[in-house]
Amino acid sequence: MDDQNKNTILAIVLSVVVLIAWQMLYVNPKIEKERQAADLQVQQEQTIDSSAAGGDTSGQSQGTAANQTPSSDIPSAQSAGSAPGDAGTPGNAAATREAALSNSERVPFENAHIIGSINLQAARIDDLKLKDYHISIDEKSPRVVLLSPSQTTNGYFAEFGFAGSGNSGSTPGPQTVWTVVSGETLTPETPLVLEWDNGQGVVFRRTITLDDTFLFSVEDEVINNSGSAVSLSPYGRITRFGLPATANIFVLHEGLIGYFGEEGLQEIDYGDLEDTNIISPAPAQAGWLGITDKYWATALIPGGTFKPRFAHFTEGRARYQSDFLVDPVTVQPGGTDTIEHRLFAGAKKTEIIDSYEARYGIPKFDLMIDWGWFYWITKPLFKLMNFLYQLLGNFGLSILATTVVIKAILFPLANLSYASMAKMKKVQPEMQKIKEEAGDDRLKMQQEMMALYKREKINPAAGCWPMLVQIPIFFALYKVIYVTIEMRHAPFFGWIQDLSAPDPTSLFNLFGLLPYDVPLFLMIGVWPLLMGITMFLQMQMNPAPPDPTQQMIFKWMPVVFTFMLATFPAGLVIYWAWNNTLSIIQQGIIMKRNGVKIELWDNLKSLFTRVSSKSASD
Numbered sequence: 001m002d003d004q005n006k007n008t009i010l011a012i013v014l015s016v017v018v019l020i021a022w023q024m025l026y027v028n029p030k031i032e033k034e035r036q037a038a039d040l041q042v043q044q045e046q047t048i049d050s051s052a053a054g055g056d057t058s059g060q061s062q063g064t065a066a067n068q069t070p071s072s073d074i075p076s077a078q079s080a081g082s083a084p085g086d087a088g089t090p091g092n093a094a095a096t097r098e099a100a101l102s103n104s105e106r107v108p109f110e111n112a113h114i115i116g117s118i119n120l121q122a123a124r125i126d127d128l129k130l131k132d133y134h135i136s137i138d139e140k141s142p143r144v145v146l147l148s149p150s151q152t153t154n155g156y157f158a159e160f161g162f163a164g165s166g167n168s169g170s171t172p173g174p175q176t177v178w179t180v181v182s183g184e185t186l187t188p189e190t191p192l193v194l195e196w197d198n199g200q201g202v203v204f205r206r207t208i209t210l211d212d213t214f215l216f217s218v219e220d221e222v223i224n225n226s227g228s229a230v231s232l233s234p235y236g237r238i239t240r241f242g243l244p245a246t247a248n249i250f251v252l253h254e255g256l257i258g259y260f261g262e263e264g265l266q267e268i269d270y271g272d273l274e275d276t277n278i279i280s281p282a283p284a285q286a287g288w289l290g291i292t293d294k295y296w297a298t299a300l301i302p303g304g305t306f307k308p309r310f311a312h313f314t315e316g317r318a319r320y321q322s323d324f325l326v327d328p329v330t331v332q333p334g335g336t337d338t339i340e341h342r343l344f345a346g347a348k349k350t351e352i353i354d355s356y357e358a359r360y361g362i363p364k365f366d367l368m369i370d371w372g373w374f375y376w377i378t379k380p381l382f383k384l385m386n387f388l389y390q391l392l393g394n395f396g397l398s399i400l401a402t403t404v405v406i407k408a409i410l411f412p413l414a415n416l417s418y419a420s421m422a423k424m425k426k427v428q429p430e431m432q433k434i435k436e437e438a439g440d441d442r443l444k445m446q447q448e449m450m451a452l453y454k455r456e457k458i459n460p461a462a463g464c465w466p467m468l469v470q471i472p473i474f475f476a477l478y479k480v481i482y483v484t485i486e487m488r489h490a491p492f493f494g495w496i497q498d499l500s501a502p503d504p505t506s507l508f509n510l511f512g513l514l515p516y517d518v519p520l521f522l523m524i525g526v527w528p529l530l531m532g533i534t535m536f537l538q539m540q541m542n543p544a545p546p547d548p549t550q551q552m553i554f555k556w557m558p559v560v561f562t563f564m565l566a567t568f569p570a571g572l573v574i575y576w577a578w579n580n581t582l583s584i585i586q587q588g589i590i591m592k593r594n595g596v597k598i599e600l601w602d603n604l605k606s607l608f609t610r611v612s613s614k615s616a617s618d
Contacts, residue, residue: 201226214346396492
């Protein structure tokens, strides 16, 4: 196969790879905008206390609650993993979120990052807002609401309790109303202590603490003052009502998630769970489980060997649930037993999640962030970008600096590639002579070519390696910009106020100067144009290929890439444009060092000459 055919095949393959990546990766223009609109609507509904329907009965007396049959979506000690008909969702719905909050006794909590309240019924954490995040880049827009009472349309809460056995008597469950022993407001400095007596000699004392960010610790002390041993199983659950809006894009998992020792990471989409209703991984000695969105998550960290479960319930109101049931605990007469669980509820900020994994030994807790297949590239790449952000104070500048670091790391490979390409250009006359002398004798031509490559120390395949290495780096960078919350609403300069969103300008309304909106597919902003121009200039540094097919491919490739990348996050387009610019400089230096003519100016001159000649003839 001669070099022209190799180049043609390489160009076609790379084009196909990018086109497939665009189809699979980037349903972004439509899906992301629709998702943002859906999220905006949901958040506004929650924030302004919109109408709601259905939910748990609230405000019942303690006496009634003590004898209430626990909701069957709670794992039972006798039949863990089963999900019979639900008894926990009937009752009158609150008219608004505000009404749902006011209809129950509550204890407020607050730290530097979150604010909300705990419902004394079930000691349920069902009211939580993120103080540092807003639903849009406008800091005056409402704060992001993560958790809401079960009575609201988008109810979302976390709860801990006990599943009893025949000798345990009543145990704290969904209808239990706890009594406050101490703590008017839960803060990092002041824990909340609750208590409930089952009236049969067993007292449950719960101490809830809150750290400086997003972690609740729940310590349950079971005091057995009865005359016989009691056996009970601690449980925890995260329940979410209704199907939330998701990006529905394969590079990002949104849904139920957990990590369970040998079974590893479990990622379950809402649709997959609807098909099976119950998924019960094997029991685990350590791990975590919960529900994740793109930027936010809730996760239970059980305090003992537990049976995890993911469930979808349709009785009453449809809901999704991650729950666990800890192995039974037996408390002897006059004895006391203590068990501690934890709850994460907040933003998936890398530094915070990593600190929890290290501090509490939570296995693979960092996988709550969807680092993807290229974890071994993606996370180190983010750490590099975040480090540079700390130095430069701007994630856009961090992307530019990261590109320089990547180019430096890949310099030996790129240098070898460009040097080989330069040598190939230098021996073009000899290669042409070999082709003419060989005629139709393909075998002779290939033998002579190989001898020439060996004599001149040329590796024909060297030019492919930088492109191949760039593919996983490109995908990893895409993941970092698209998935990490640190990039959410991160500004660059000028009109780029969110590096995780596409460039908002368009050539077709003169970048906002003309007073009309353009269709989504014509949103070709400034940075995509700069990327296309730099790609075009990089291609013009080489002699025009003699094959018409190659000429057509290289002529239209910058245009195709410009339209495709216009819908990618602006941060990724900035990276590509800057990477092209550095490549042009690097390639020019190497070509000059090897005594090879840089064809850029001649190609540009020839191009404009042809355009002028064609215009004159018309």
